[in-house]
Amino acid sequence: MWLIVIAAIGAWFYWGNPTLNVANQFWKNDAAPWEKVTAIYFPDNLKTYDHMVTEDLNNVAECRNVVKIQANLRNDPDFHRGSYICNVGKEREEGGISIYRLSVR
Structure with a gap:
């Protein structure tokens, strides 16, 4: 029995994506501890080519804070x-x- 469980877990690690599966299960609307967040702020919705990118944020709350600061400045x-x-x-x-x-807002 244990051999089947170990083989199944091994197959999951080999053919699957365990970090993605765990992140999707437990962090459905935020970043898992090993993930980073990228904020993209569009100052004008009619000019989507004009945007600001901030990378390597720790979570969605930090992303929202960064874009709120940018919006307040404008x-x-x-x-x-x-x-x-x-x-x-x-x-x-x-x-x-x-x-x-x-992707969340």
């Missing part, structure tokens, strides 16, 4: 003109595009 504290996104857990890059585990 006299838009309620995000009437701008918006933001908090990207959690960068998994990989494909063709110059970053793929994250989770």
Whole structure:
């Protein structure tokens, strides 16, 4: 019995992605302790090419604080003109595009 359990866990580590599975299970709306958060702030929703990126944040709350400071500096504290996104857990890059585990606001 124990041999089957050990083999199943070994297969999970070999073919699966245990850190991703654990993060999805226990940190559904925030960063797991081993993940970083990237804040993307758009000062003007009509000009999405104009944005500010802040990387290596510890959690979503820190992301929200960073973008609120940026919005306040631009006299838009309620995000009437701008918006933001908090990207959690960068998994990989494909063709110059970053793929994250989770994106929250």
